[in-house]
Amino acid sequence: MENKIYHYFYKITNKINGNFYFGIHSTKNLNDGYMGSGTRLHRAYKKYGIDSFEKEIIAFFDNREDASKYESEIVNNSLIENSSCYNIRLGGDDVTTIGTVTARDCDGNILQIPQKEFDRNPDKYVGVTCGTLSAKNIETGEINRITVDEYRNNKHKFKSSISDKTCVIDANTNEYIWVSIDEYYNSEKYKHSHSNKVLVKNKNNKCFIVDKTDDRIKTGELTLFWKNRQHTKETKEKLKEAYRKTNHQQGEKNSQFGTCWITKDGINKKINKSEISLYESHGWCKGRVMMKK
Numbered sequence: 634m635e636n637k638i639y640h641y642f643y644k645i646t647n648k649i650n651g652n653f654y655f656g657i658h659s660t661k662n663l664n665d666g667y668m669g670s671g672t673r674l675h676r677a678y679k680k681y682g683i684d685s686f687e688k689e690i691i692a693f694f695d696n697r698e699d700a701s702k703y704e705s706e707i708v709n710n711s712l713i714e715n716s717s718c719y720n721i722r723l724g725g726d727d728v729t730t731i732g733t734v735t736a737r738d739c740d741g742n743i744l745q746i747p748q749k750e751f752d753r754n755p756d757k758y759v760g761v762t763c764g765t766l767s768a769k770n771i772e773t774g775e776i777n778r779i780t781v782d783e784y785r786n787n788k789h790k791f792k793s794s795i796s797d798k799t800c801v802i803d804a805n806t807n808e809y810i811w812v813s814i815d816e817y818y819n820s821e822k823y824k825h826s827h828s829n830k831v832l833v834k835n836k837n838n839k840c841f842i843v844d845k846t847d848d849r850i851k852t853g854e855l856t857l858f859w860k861n862r863q864h865t866k867e868t869k870e871k872l873k874e875a876y877r878k879t880n881h882q883q884g885e886k887n888s889q890f891g892t893c894w895i896t897k898d899g900i901n902k903k904i905n906k907s908e909i910s911l912y913e914s915h916g917w918c919k920g921r922v923m924m925k926k
Contacts, residue, residue, distance in 0.1 A: 637661065640700040642692045642707070645669050645719075647677060649685050650775045654719035655708050657700040657726075663690075674719040676810065701726040710743040713761060716778035721761065735761045755841045768793055800826040814879055832858040894921040 638661055645654040645668060654674045658667050668678075668688060678686065694700040701724075708724025713735065722735050723745055734751045736758040737743050743761055751758050768784050768791040769776045784791050798811045801823040809826055817823050827842060833855040834840045840858055849855040864872070884890065893906050895913075901921040904912060909919065 639663055640694045640697050641690045642694070642700055642703050643669075643688055643690050645674065645686055645688045647681060647686055649681055650717075650777070652677065652717045652719055652777075655704065655712070655724065656720075657697075657704045657724075659697050659700070671719050671721065672808070673721055677719060679810075697726065713743060716765070737761050737763065752841075752843065755835065755839050756837060766793060802826055802828075834858050893919060895919055896921045 638659055640657070640659045642655070642657050645656075647653070654669055654671050656669050656671070660667065668683065668686070669675075692703065694703065705723065705725030708720050708722075710723070712718055713720055713723065723743070733745050734748050735743060736746055736751050737760070738758055744758075746758065762778065765778050765780050766784055767776060768779050771790060771792055779791065784793070799814055799817050800809060800811055801817055802808070802825075803810055804822045804824060812820075812823060817825070829845050830842050831845050831850075832840060832842055833847075833850065835855055843849070843855065847855065850857070891906055892903050893909065895902055895904055895909070895917040897915075897917045899922060902912075902917075913919075
């Protein structure tokens with residue numbers, strides 16, 4: 634039996650809006666059902682259904698190296714910037730993507746760099762989609778990536794594709810995905826993408842998000858964005874309305890649900906309410922004593 638391996642370059646097209654994805658694949662079975670591995674592509678599968686996509690093989694190659702070289706020529710900086718393209722990384726097997734991010738430098742060059750380098754050089758790099766957003770055309774229903782200015786100047790025409798959604802981490806796959814706010818609050822398998830992270834600014838007042846344990850916060854290189862800042866009255870009202878719609882921090886969703894403070898001999902402790910009787914029998918009282926500094 635022939636043990637031939639096929640190497641080919643393919644294109645996957647969304648039949649609903651025309652968006653596309655390019656890639657290469659090596660296989661012994663041309664009917665193995667492979668439909669790409671791109672993150673943005675698979676999000677589109679979840680949104681539109683995989684039956685809304687068609688795949689075509691554009692070219693075959695004698696070896697993986699030639700296929701990879703061809704992909705690197707097609708999936709270039711210009712293609713990635715195309716709002717209809719699902720590819721988010723440069724093509725070619727020689728591009729290592731694990732632990733990296735596709736970024737644009739100060740000269741406009743698109744590069745694949747380590748995530749840590751990207752995080753520590755906010756003045757040097759920005760995300761490849763910085764300054765753009767995914768918007769839905771209200772009239773046609775099509776979703777495309779457009780510039781922020783185009784969106785702001787045409788709000789009668791576009792609606793953000795992530796309205797009423799939030800970015801979360803799926804506990805099962807560890808993937809970053811967008812889900813509805815209701816789905817986030819009603820499911821235990823999601824963790825918010827900003828969990829254990831904080832908004833900071835550097836000495837040039839550029840803002841970005843880092844882990845709470847980032848050493849640069851301790852050294853003073855970065856400062857907390859909200860330090861010594863207060864919400865405006867208008868913002869407070871908007872937050873109240875958003876919290877009202879989602880029952881934010883109400884009932885079991887409240888991080889303090891089912892707990893209470895107790896005190897004894899100047900010591901305060903938070904316990905589960907079910908333990909009150911036990912502690913009261915040992916001289917503890919409900920409440921806490923606030924000590925003056």
